[in-house]
Amino acid sequence: MVGIDKINFYTPNTYIDLEELAKHRGVDPAKFTIGIGQSKMSVPPISQDTVSMAANAAYPLLTENDLNNIDLIVVGTETGVDESKSVASFIHDLLDIHPFAKSVDLKQACFGATAGLMMAVDFVRLHPDKKALVIGSDISRYGLNSSGEVTQGAGSVAMIVSSNPKIIEIEETSVSMTKSIFDFWRPNYSKTAIVDGKFSNEAYISFFSELWVEYSKRTNLSLEDFSAFCFHLPYTKMGKKALLPILEKEAPKNKDLLLENYQYSTNYSRDIGNIYTGSLYLSFMSLIEHASSSLTATDRIGFFSYGSGAVAEIFTGKLVDGFKDSLLSAEHEKLLTNRIDLSIEDYTTMFTKELSIDSDGNHLFNQDKTDNSIFFFKGTENHQRLYGKN
Template identity: 30%
Template sequence: MSMNTVGIEKIFAYPGALTLDMVALAEARGVSPSHPLEDLWVESRSLNPVWEDPVSMAVNAARGLLEGEDPEQVELVVVGTESSVDYGKPISSWVQRLAGIGPNCRNFETKHACYGGTGGLMAAAHWIASGFNRGKKALVVCSDQSRMHLGKPWEFVLGGAATAMLLSDKPELLEFELDKNGYWTHEISDTYRPTSRDEVGHADTSLFGYLEAVEGACEHFMEVSGEQDYDGNFARHVYHVPFGAMTYRAHRAVMRRWAPGRSNKELRAHFERKSKAGLKYNRRLGGTYTSATFLALMGTISAGEDLRGGDRISVFSYGSGSCSEFYPVRVGDRAREIVAAADLDGQLDARVRVSVPEYEAIEQARATYVDNPTYETDKRGPDGAWAKHWDARYEGRGLCVLDGVDNWERRYRLS
């Protein structure tokens, strides 16, 4: 069977309602502001009020994506996450119902740390490519939220967001070359979530695991595709973004191996030209886990004024534990128009800025909800401080919110 044209037709992101400035956090923690800004390349992070969680963000991303679309055309729903709210019931089941998708569809959740979204994306892409989709489309959503880590060294790389992608045989945003994907996996204990409360890991193990994976997946890509010109074959390079500065380390590792002979200064200039501008959204969102690669793709297209239809972008996805994938995509003729229509810049600007004490109160309140079988989310907060966030962002806007949990049954509605 010949492979059909397949790719991403449309993309959307939901960045959450609140934002915390990293300079303010650094000052509160007695850390130099240069650490988040210059060492990590993180300017701010997204933050969820207590009535937002990975389910509500996934639904809001899906609803934004499907605005103006016929949801009956979707017959596959996949949600990639490492932040699921239930060990059995998938987030995709809420997305199917609350996004207005019909009952004749498959839906499931994929988990492999930050790679889970890519795993779901590739499963959906192969369904489209098989032709057995009968012209129907797939919805792939990535949604994650960090745990509470007040005062910890890695507090500066936390965050949360959701992205949603519509896959079809009309890849107006990006077209896949599925016969050229390279992948690499190795069992490793670098970062993991052993309980519903904990998010732990080993920084050095994670760093070297990531770098080993990017070389392994890139090598497999070159073996499968027969392509060796890493520099010349791609207009841009996108890497998984646990934090912005990590992408430079990945780029440097790959370039030193497959395009050697450049000085550190030349490598940095090459990275600035072919990759760094794509971090424009990640810098403002913090850690977004399964969404990070796709937010970098959105940033790359948005910032790439010289990108043209047919240009190729290399994409590297990594998930702790570990699995990684290196794959090429071709830019669609309407790519910049589609990303602009998602208005992620406007959504980021519209977030409500919170102080460090407000951030700490929100995180502490959320922690009391974990493993709690019955509660109502407090939409007023201490002294009514959170009421402004609810009134300004949600009331009457049709956004998904969590009202609470009743004997373990989660109660979501559209505002």
């Protein structure tokens, strides 16, 4: 039995309230809070990047045993900090994991962390006495006053994969699909993504529908075999758009259960925003931490991972006995409750602040005064990124 033994998320200490942003933009707040299902959006200070967020998510999980037995570190990201050096190599150093671990990044839009999880599960099945650290970490940016502004966000999810996991066993059968399309992409020369929103929504729904048919055919499983389905959530209404069509012929009791648990799975994303590769696993944490009273061991959870461009996969897992004892619900509630609500002016200033690197590749700065995280980005020296730890 191999699966997720521990799981945690991190998001920056600052956010913008989307009702306030809507009023400032001259938009009906319901368009954001009801139309796409978002309430708050995490906004990272310059001292938080893909590396520091990944370290902040992983650090609370690690025991001495983990540090000595993690032989694989995989980071899924589409907002890496270097065109060559992996985020995982920074993480290996910052977390002081033993020197003989393999450390790599995987990139395919929002699918990267799922590719990493599957790689890690296969690795541990071959090496049952070893563990793997899988991280999805990203900053989603489309620009101020852009059409995608309210589907931005920032955060990271870290998972330890092991034999005899304490949270969920990943089942062996999964189905993936690839089509080369341009629904969302970011050329190397662009700081923000290019999005065909309508086409992207259609592709997401189509991929889920096709994969569900194929998955059902290969496994002979139906929706009655599932207690919940977790989705990649660029915004919280997206997964529901894909789920509803396959629920049309379901018995009311099963339909109601899946829709109720879907709502539980959206709570964290609603208050954090789109975190790209970590989004699906943020959904999973939201589900098991908010619906824990109704979920029990052996309940099957479905996962739909989608990365524009496009690659998607349906896979499943079964909750294990005692999974509730390994959840970090109180820590997550504290993290979200203690965040700072930015004014529109502060949001604009924080969003537009950039590194001003001189010809020698230098720009060092102090940790942002709002940033209370353990790991933080300090700037560059001789073109090398530097990180601090509190």
